[in-house]
Amino acid sequence: MSMPAVELEAKTQRKQAKPIEGVKKVFMTGNESVAWAALAAGAEIMYGYPITPQNEIMHYWTRLAPRYGKQxxxxxxxxSAGFTTCGGVLAGKRAFTATAGPGNILMQESMSxxxxxxxxxxVIVQQRGGPSTATVIYSQQETTLxxxxxxxxxxxxxxxSSSHQDLFDYTIKAFNTAWKYRFPTFVLGDGYQAKMRESLHIYDPAAxxxxMEKTVPFVGQEGMPGVDRAPxxxxxxxxxxxxxxxxxxxYVAEYQKIAPEIIEYEVIETADAEIVLVAHGIVARAAWAAVRALRNKGVRAGFFRPITLRPFPAEQLRKAARxxxxxxxxxxxxxxxxxxxxEALYGETVPIATYLMPGQGITAEELSDYVMELRSNKTNREGGSR
Amino acid sequence: MTVVPNMPKAWRIETKPHKFCPGCGHGLVLKALGEAIDELGVQERVVFGCDIGCSLLSWDFFNADTVQTHHGRTTPVMTGIKRARPDRICIAYMGDGGGYAIGAQHLVNAATRNEKITVILANNCNYAMTGGQMAPTTLPEMKTETTPYGRDVEETGYPTQGPEMVAAITGETAYSARGTVANLRQLKNYLKKALQNQIEERGFSFVEALSACPTNWSTNAKDTWHFLEETMPKYFKIGEVKVPVKEAKESNTSQGNHTKQ
Known part of the structure; x- marks a missing residue:
């Protein structure tokens, strides 16, 4: 309680210092960009437990946090990481955690x-292979979970997220969405995004x-409960x-009401498209590049990427699919x-071809080749699947 | 004229009478806790967390901010709050199943980290809310719904010794004791010492309270009291198991020994 004035001043200065001034171009891993984003968003405490491939979020946070008076x-x-995060939030702090795979399973109890x-x-999720321990590398198998x-x-x-820039942008946005609407919010990345390095801009949100949305404590407000205020x-x-x-x-009515404000998606060249590639996360980048390559070949390909998987941009996808x-x-x-x-397209008649690679990465070349294959195989009425 | 019974100030009168069964020990533990909070004058700072099981019925018990969590998870929720708001007095309230089985890893690690929270655990030798199954604290030969022929220690081991376990793994500045609802003055004293340990930011504090469950024990008043006073203490020694080093020096008691008061 009795802290020397000098130490207290230093602590206050640390708390007030901005982790990032303005906008900076950097080259870093996705995990590092998440740690910087959480700092920039004014996150106050991280609770975490080691699991690959999210570990470096904790490693960067534990190095950076004390410099800015964070915990x-x-x-x-x-x-425990999930429930202590709930505790931090109950105390009125921007609290977060990060996990993957089996850790994501264990966190479902607290998120419920x-x-x-x-x-x-x-919660930041860096997907790894599943089910079970599977691989520590990559997948998109934690979508349903x-x-x-x-x-x-x-x-x-x-x-x-489908890039390091996304990881940074949406980690900041996640804190605001969560505190504005009060629904648990996730940023779903993957091992590739976690571990690769690429260029991005990190910034002070104010710039x-x-x-940033105001945070309010759920418990521990001022005043005697039952006298000055209700407990x-x-x-x-x-x-x-x-x-x-x-x-x-x-809750459901409120969720449905706010969904249109939250829903985000990307759509490119679907108006005249003979085929629309639908993908999320890092696979969306391969799909986007495949669409570019196909267009260059004169194939009328389009692109649809749901950015929010919950709530899902169902209406927007229907429009593109029609x-x-x-x-x-x-x-x-x-x-x-x-x-x-x-589910989003229930009742629509557009055929859906699939390119499903559980636990394995997908390249642009694979996708553009597969589209060419589908075009040459016109007898496949189901639409084709792999 | 309506006579309002004498209740601790920290209790919320609007939610009384409480929701526990007749003869249940929870009301007594919470009475001792209410009086401890009153006497320490910390009601305004208390954040109370209750677990799943019968303990959840205390979710509106106090005039204090309260969070009802999941089975065994009250310890991490209170840990999370305390880490984020060290000026609050965080109390995690649970039963023997919550603390010693499904949430054992949380109790063990909170104790090891010497978290500055207070865990209060009611031990009634069974899972009561779910209808009286074997708990980690069920006594040898004791009949429950899942040990209808009596607990066989060859198959399921011996009752968990909670305060002793906590004392063995926690920090030098922690407090660990076992009281009983059969001796409320002593239990209140232990609870006050536990809370005091948190108030003074010394370290972890843990109090197990032997409690009664006539509903699932299928006992009348006389047999309930006999089980609580005579049978349970044969396995669960009443007393302080660990007192913070500073305090121990003052009172000249050695650690690891049960010291009756």
Missing amino acids: FLQTEDEI MAEMLRLPTV TCFGGNGEGLRIVYS KGIK AHLRNTFNTEEELLEVITG TAKKLLVAESAQGQLLKLVQ
Whole structure:
């Protein structure tokens, strides 16, 4: 409690110092860019547990955080990392954690509580291979888990990043979305993005006109509870079906209402497209490059990338699909994005071809070759699948 | 004229009578805790966390900010809050299943890290909310729904010794004790010392309270009291198992020994 004045001043200065002044061009790994983004966003505490390929988020955070008066706690497992993150948020702090694979599974319990208590938790997921331990390298197999994990309705917001710039931008945005709407928010990356280096711009959000949402403590506000104010009594358990139905119906209605404000997507050259490539995350980059290559060859290819997987840009995809002769869904999973696409397009008749590579990376060349193959094989009425 | 019973100031009168079964020990543990909070004058700073199981029924018990969490997860939630807001007095309240089984890793590691939180655990020898199954604290030969012929120690081991385990792994500045709802004055004293340890930012504090569950024990008042006072203490020694080094020197007690008061 009694801190010497000099030390206190130094601590205050650290807290006030801006991690990034203005805008800076850098060359770094995705994990490093997440740590910088969290710092720039004013995150105050990270709770974490080691798992590859997200470890360096913690490594950079533990090196950078003390310089800016921020905290870190290494927990005993991901169950604890998730629940301590809930605790940090309950205390009114921009708290976050990062995980992957089996760790993502363990975090679903705490994120289910975050959904029920409407806690603005932020989780960075760097996908690795699955199921089980699988690989430490890469996949897009945590799409369903991150969107719909937990014993509930998937009332959460999931941004799928496809570059280091995305990781930086959407980590900052995740804190704002979470605190504005109070749904647990995820940034879904992968091992390639985590471990590769590439160029990006890191910045102070203020330099880009981004205002950080205010944080408010759920517990521990000033005043005597029961005298000056009502005590916060937060529970996730209910006595009757009717009680629960009322709560969840309210949450769902609110989620649906705000979804149009949150939904983000990218769409390119779909108006005249004979085939629209649909992909998210890093595979979307391969799809984008394939579309460029195909256009150069005179093939009318288009591109659709959901940036938010939850809520999903269903209307926007339907619009793009209505003018297309065919869709090609490509992902490093056995149809997890495909399920979201099929649900969004229910009732539409456009054929859907697939390029599914669970746990393996996908290149632009593979995709453009596959599109050429599909075009030459006109008898394939199902649309073709791999 | 309505006579309002004498309740701790920290209690929330609007939610009384409480939701626990008749004869349950939780109300008594929470009474001792309420009085401890009153006497230390920290109500305004308390953040109370309760677990799953019967302990969750305390979610609106106090005039204090409260979070009801998941089974075994109250320790990390309170840890997370305390790390982010060290000026709060964070109390994690749970049962024996929450602390010694499903949340054992959290208790062990919070104790090892010497987290400046207070964990209070009610030990009633069974999983009560789910209908009376074997708990880590079920006594040898004791009948439960999952040990209908009695707990066989060859198959399922011996009752967990919580405060002793905590004392063995936690820091020198931690506090660990076992009280009982059969001796509320002593239990309140332990709870005060545990909270004091957090208030003075010394380290982890842990209090197990032997508690009664007549509903699942299927006992009348006399047998309930006998089980609580005579049978349970044969396996669970009442007393302080660890007192912070500074305090230990003052009172000249050695660590690791049960010191009755």
